[in-house]
Amino acid sequence: xxxxxxxxxxxxxxxxxxxxxxxxxxxxxxxxxxxxxxxxxxxxxxxxxxxxxxxxxxxxxxxxxxxxxxxxxxxxxxxxxxxxxxxxxxxxxxxxxxxxxxxxxxxxxxxxxxxxxxxxxxxxxxxxxxxxxxxxxxxxxxxxxxxxxxxxxxxxxxxxxxxxxxxxxxxxxxxxxxxxxxxxxxxxxxxxxxxxxxxxxxxxxxxxxxxxxxxxxxxxxxxxxxxxxxxxxxxxxxxxxxxxxxxxxxxxxxxxxxx
Numbered sequence: 477x478x479x480x481x482x483x484x485x486x487x488x489x490x491x492x493x494x495x496x497x498x499x500x501x502x503x504x505x506x507x508x509x510x511x512x513x514x515x516x517x518x519x520x521x522x523x524x525x526x527x528x529x530x531x532x533x534x535x536x537x538x539x540x541x542x543x544x545x546x547x548x549x550x551x552x553x554x555x556x557x558x559x560x561x562x563x564x565x566x567x568x569x570x571x572x573x574x575x576x577x578x579x580x581x582x583x584x585x586x587x588x589x590x591x592x593x594x595x596x597x598x599x600x601x602x603x604x605x606x607x608x609x610x611x612x613x614x615x616x617x618x619x620x621x622x623x624x625x626x627x628x629x630x631x632x633x634x635x636x637x638x639x640x641x642x643x644x645x646x647x648x649x650x651x652x653x654x655x656x657x658x659x660x661x662x663x664x665x666x667x668x669x670x671x672x673x674x675x676x677x678x679x680x681x682x683x684x685x686x687x688x689x690x691x692x693x694x695x696x697x698x699x700x701x702x703x704x705x706x707x708x709x710x711x712x713x714x715x716x717x718x719x720x721x722x723x724x725x726x727x728x729x730x731x732x733x734x735x
Contacts, residue, residue, distance in 0.1 A: 487515055494555065497566040504566040510554050512542060512562045514569065526571045534568035534576045541580060544587050548594060548665065557587045595659045595668050600651065602672035607647030610640040610676070634706045635687050638713030642683020643676045645717025650675055683713030 484490075487503055490513075494506040501520040507513050525531035538561050546554050560583035567576035614637055617624060625633050650672065659668075687709040689695040696708060 496562040598668040610643035638687030639684040641713040642679040642717030646679030679717030682716035686716040
């Protein structure tokens with residue numbers, strides 16, 4: 477038979493997943509739903525905090541931080557985040573408002589950094605999948621070129637390759653800039669995936685348009701005289717796709733619309 481702890485005898489009905497702090501006056505814990513919770517004794521409530529305004533500000537801040545999306549994170553990351561929030565609440569209940577504010581600051585930095593890392597993972601994964609799909613399309617087109625060129629024509633065939641090359645150019649651009657891009661930690665996973673896919677669509681469209689302009693001689697017409705138009709169309713599509721940064725960020729536009 478397990479021996480009950482002191483806090484279990486004092487507060488027998490609490491559903492505690494992780495105990496943060498237990499004193500004679502209060503208990504702070506994390507429940508199985510990863511919510512920060514606490515209980516105080518009647519004696520503590522009678523006297524209350526030494527600085528009610530600061531205490532309420534700490535509790536408001538803690539509640540606000542708990543609303544930062546974190547359900548998609550691993551359990552250990554969520555637990556670390558909630559532990560920091562709970563420690564802040566515990567410090568406030570213990571009248572240590574300065575340290576309560578400091579650890580809440582740390583909690584916000586911690587979860588926002590983890591969310592940004594996760595968002596980058598979502599975008600890079602989506603980008604690589606789109607890039608691999610485009611590379612397979614190019615490989616398939618090239619393997620069956622002897623059948624496709626007579627059917628589609630040389631111009632249409634290389635426009636298709638340039639279009640797929642635009643997507644590969646977008647892949648390279650996103651991967652190179654991912655560490656320096658400003659990625660929000662608030663948007664949902666589907667928006668980050670849509671963001672990456674939209675960049676590839678924009679890169680593909682850019683590759684298609686630039687290849688047509690090269691073919692008709694509006695862009696770099698000097699290559700038409702040396703019979704290198706097809707190669708230049710593909711290279712032009714790749715370069716045009718790499719300029720996917722011109723495509724507005726869907727997430728940024730979404731956030732602006734929310735304001």
